[in-house]
Amino acid sequence: MRFFSTSFFRGLIAQAAGTVLGMGLVMALRVIFGLPLSSPVEADDAHIREIIVVGGVIVGAITFMIGAGVFTDWFKWARGEETSDDHTPDPSKPNWMRYFSVDFDHKVIGVQYGVTSLLLLLFGGIFAMLFRIELSGSGITFLNSEIFKVLLGYDGPHLYNTLMSLHGIVMIAGILLGVGAMSNYLVPMLIGANDMAFPRLNAFAFWINVPGAAILLSSLFFGGFDTGWVGYPPLSLRAPLGMQMFLIGVYLVGLSSIAGSINVIVTTLTMRAKGMSMFRMPIFCWAALATALLQFTATQLIGLSFQLVMLERLLGMTFFDSLKGGDPVLYQHLFWFYSHPAVYVFILPGLGVISELLPVFSRKPLYGTRWVALSSFGIAVVSFFVWAHHMFVSGMSPFLRIPFMYSTLLVAVPTGVKFFSWAATLWQGKIIFKTPMLFALGAVVIFLLGGVTGPPLATIATDLHLHDTWFVVGHFHDTMFGGFIFPFVAAIFYWFPKMTGRMYNEKQGKIQFWLMFIGFMLMSNLQLVLGLLGMRRRVVDFDAALGFDTMQLALTIGGFMVFFGMLLFAYNIIRSWTKGEVAEGNVWDSRSPEWQKPNPMPLHNYEHPFEVVGEPYDYGLPNSRYVNMNPAGESPAAH
Amino acid sequence: MIHLLIVGVLVVVATLGLGLLLTQTGILPAQASQQAITIDWLFDIHFWFIAFFVALICVIIVYSLIVFRRKQGEKGDGVYMHGNQRLEIIWTIVPIGIVLWMAVIGGQTLSDVERRDPQAITVDVFASQWSWRFQYEVTTAEGVQTAVASDVLVLPRNQQALLRLHSQDVIHSFYVPEFRVKQDILPGGEKYVRELRITPNTNGTYTVQCAEICGQGHYSMLAEVQVVDGAEFTSWLTEQAADCNLSDAECGLRWAETFGCLGCHSLDGTAKIGPTWLGLFGHAVELTDGSTVTADHNYLLTSIVDPNAQIVAGYQPNVMPQNFDELLSEEQINQIVAFIESLGN
Structure with missing residues (x-):
């Protein structure tokens, strides 16, 4: 029954109450201003309902945060009360409760992010499997089954559109949380800090995702939406109420991105251990810093564009509806100004993980460390000047497409540096095939496919054929699996002993790798080929005469292999968390400071600050080390 | 040195194999327009670069995994080499050169694809949820200017068609895979009319697909395209221009x-x-x-x-x-x- 006293549970109760309260508030305001609460005309009635529900949902999100206790310390400060900076957990409560409560320890927050991320990835995966069944052949009408109509009130093509749209955006939310998980858990540990710079802001950044994700998923029960994850108006102005849940949910997740990025930037810039110059900072922290700068400067634009659609729907302000004087292409500029850099937010931390793992498991220095570090920044900078390559056929000014083609192709250069460095790192190493290494290697190969399928989309003439086909779907899945999913799985396996003090199951890990790697190769290469053959994306059915049936069936099989691989992963980590073999000491023989500490990582990381005395990845250089854990010359026995 | 030599040979072999696979197995639809010929030429260049880079990186990785793996019972680290400034500069400068060259030929093919023919025939395309309508301006035998509407897009072979794209509700996109080109269609009247130029070069029946998601009927927003000889096109148009004299x-x-x-x-x-x-x-x-x-x-x-x-x-x-x-x-x-x-x- 202790569960009922956790922040998580109290927050959800407060959210439910707040939603009802908010709806009542909007209705009361309407009555005060003499506005009707219902209308005999169906369309007007739906509009009034939308205003009331949206008001309620926004209030609900705020009351979640209050109910969960995220604001408690800040309220105390506002009243002039002191709060303690010591946030050692209450020993009278069991340890698991920390993970369901507002906690300021970056490691707990990292795990909270990670678990929430995996849950969202699971939902996104289930949505995908549902529409993969529908797409496994032409003429299949699985989504017309009675059960969907009974559960959701709609079925068929609209249900397909909703699942397809939700798959995209829920996965993106899951990925953003996974990025948060990696940077929160790893950054302070790798740079020798005991926590993030602003622990309360950090907790806020995590917890705002919970109502955000709940609202996003609820769109399934509010009539869904049929716009894809991009939400282009005017279609998004006409979609059902579920559209608003999508807009609000993503808005809250975006707020988390901005708040979280401030922490990462300040922490990496000001809290590094003694002797850790920028170029001696681990590559992952470089990647996390570049990511945070992108999140901090670009996320506002998606918030803005979604807010404008929200206002246009609620209040009839005409921003984007060209039939009433707005401009639909403007939305696409605002949207992609974030959503292109966002792609690099998804992949840069993953590429950082690859760069961390390859040296450890090849027993060799990361080749050209400085170049790899700077290439993350190169990618981040260029990513701000390429957004319009998503709009080559949108009807924007035709001449502007040319500079965007140049800038887009330039992305290949820093990305190429990473590939060459990784290949050179493996060369003449002593490669060890543990599960994290397998996933890192798989990520390199998959991300390579994502990389080389980029240029045909960047040159405008070939994009005229490929735009909005399955080729784009394949390219994007390559970048997401190579840049996020595989590295994320690798990172969880690699730091699992640090998190839990136990080892994952190596055999299951390897089975999972081959299941996912083969399944994914099947899936993404078929997506690419279907796109080249001219199959457009986001369709619930296709003509049998096109001859795509066999390929679509194989694609579904590949998709399910990936899905089952992830289920095996969940089983492996849940079981190993309590039953795994106890992992002691420096499991991977790593030079990194966190592995010089016991497993799991002690509560406040480093009770004595360490000093950096060498390069992070100098494996193979005799008598060298990266950190001196006892700079004062004290003997370890003194502790 | 012997390692580099073996890898070099394997990269050449893999590039050739992969390149031929991509360019010779028909992973693009049939070509039915002048634009398709130009675009496919650029595709082939892309395919060869893809083949080379995939071969290069994959061969090095797979070779390393086999030859440089840690053998049973082996201890110790790999060869200590932390980087090479000259090599880094080479693999930054060379790719910059390649992508700039790609961008230049990308611009040239684009201008080829969008070249304007003043003799082009104009067709107004009206897209709406979820149907297509094609409208031609014709002068009847009596010399009267009139508009002919059809649900089939009929185009004469070897003549450029200028499609003026109108949407009546949301964003749609005009796409015929065999023509290789597409263009989004924006609602909002004359200011938002966008143009697309196609020069069909093979007689046949194709399908216009809406390529931008436009709601629940998106998947079924299709129309037939017929490419016919010029003479046949003229007689079809004349026939359509006649009043409907049926019941x-x-x-x-x-x-x-x-x-x-x-x-x-x-x-x-x-x-x-x-x-x-x-x-x-x-x-x-x-x-x-x-x-x-x-x-x-x-x-x-x-x-x-x-x-x-x-x-x-x-x-x-x-x-x-x-x-x-x-x-x-x-x-x-x-x-x-x-x-x-x-x-x-």
Whole structure:
């Protein structure tokens, strides 16, 4: 029954109450201003309902945060009360409760992010499997089954559109949380800090995702939406109420991105251990810093564009509806100004993980460390000047497409540096095939496919054929699996002993790798080929005469292999968390400071600050080390 | 050194194999336009670069994994080499050169693809949820300027067609894979009309697909394209320009096809996005407000010009366009009603 006293549970109760309260508030305001609460005309009635529900949902999100206790310390400060900076957990409560409560320890927050991320990835995966069944052949009408109509009130093509749209955006939310998980858990540990710079802001950044994700998923029960994850108006102005849940949910997740990025930037810039110059900072922290700068400067634009659609729907302000004087292409500029850099937010931390793992498991220095570090920044900078390559056929000014083609192709250069460095790192190493290494290697190969399928989309003439086909779907899945999913799985396996003090199951890990790697190769290469053959994306059915049936069936099989691989992963980590073999000491023989500490990582990381005395990845250089854990010359026995 | 030599040979072999696989196995649709020839030329260049880079990186990785793996019982680290400034500069500068060259030829192919032919014939394309209509300007035998509408896009071979793209509701996209080009279609009147130029070069039947998601009927937003000889095109156009001199019901069917009615209303009793027309006339219809009306002449007329007035139970409002009284003449609407009446029993 202790569960009922956790922040998580109290927050959800407060959210439910707040939603009802908010709806009542909007209705009361309407009555005060003499506005009707219902209308005999169906369309007007739906509009009034939308205003009331949206008001309620926004209030609900705020009351979640209050109910969960995220604001408690800040309220105390506002009243002039002191709060303690010591946030050692209450020993009278069991340890698991920390993970369901507002906690300021970056490691707990990292795990909270990670678990929430995996849950969202699971939902996104289930949505995908549902529409993969529908797409496994032409003429299949699985989504017309009675059960969907009974559960959701709609079925068929609209249900397909909703699942397809939700798959995209829920996965993106899951990925953003996974990025948060990696940077929160790893950054302070790798740079020798005991926590993030602003622990309360950090907790806020995590917890705002919970109502955000709940609202996003609820769109399934509010009539869904049929716009894809991009939400282009005017279609998004006409979609059902579920559209608003999508807009609000993503808005809250975006707020988390901005708040979280401030922490990462300040922490990496000001809290590094003694002797850790920028170029001696681990590559992952470089990647996390570049990511945070992108999140901090670009996320506002998606918030803005979604807010404008929200206002246009609620209040009839005409921003984007060209039939009433707005401009639909403007939305696409605002949207992609974030959503292109966002792609690099998804992949840069993953590429950082690859760069961390390859040296450890090849027993060799990361080749050209400085170049790899700077290439993350190169990618981040260029990513701000390429957004319009998503709009080559949108009807924007035709001449502007040319500079965007140049800038887009330039992305290949820093990305190429990473590939060459990784290949050179493996060369003449002593490669060890543990599960994290397998996933890192798989990520390199998959991300390579994502990389080389980029240029045909960047040159405008070939994009005229490929735009909005399955080729784009394949390219994007390559970048997401190579840049996020595989590295994320690798990172969880690699730091699992640090998190839990136990080892994952190596055999299951390897089975999972081959299941996912083969399944994914099947899936993404078929997506690419279907796109080249001219199959457009986001369709619930296709003509049998096109001859795509066999390929679509194989694609579904590949998709399910990936899905089952992830289920095996969940089983492996849940079981190993309590039953795994106890992992002691420096499991991977790593030079990194966190592995010089016991497993799991002690509560406040480093009770004595360490000093950096060498390069992070100098494996193979005799008598060298990266950190001196006892700079004062004290003997370890003194502790 | 011997390692590098073996890897070099393997990279060449893998590049050739992969390149031939990509360029020779037909992973692009048939070519049916001048633009497709230019675009496919650029595709082939891309395919060879893809083959080379995939081969290069994969061969090095796979070779390393086999040759440089840590053997059973082996301890110790790999060869200590932390980097090489000259090599880094080379693999930064060379790719910059390659991508700049790609961008230059990318620009050249684009200008080829979009080259304007002043002799192009103009077709106005009207996209709406979820149908296509194609409109041609013609001068009849009597010298009268008139517009011909069709639900099939007929184009003469070897002549550039200038498609002027109009949308009546949301964003759509015009895409024929065999022509290789696409263009989004924006709503909002003349200011938002976008153009697409295609020079078909092979006779045949193809399909226009809407490539931008546009709602629940997106997947079925298709239309037929016919590429025919110039002479055949002229005679088809003349035939279309003639007034409809069939019976009212037969003319009604023609308008129903042309103006996209049949995208949502079936003629065989199946329920699509709108109610079927088969057996509709003269029968009782239940509405969303619970009342029941008989589908008589006036009901059908109202349902066409003011579709939101009476919504049949089980269907959504605001789905059907509300501007048919502007698009169609009174005579055409009456002929459609006559056609629906003919399906009454």
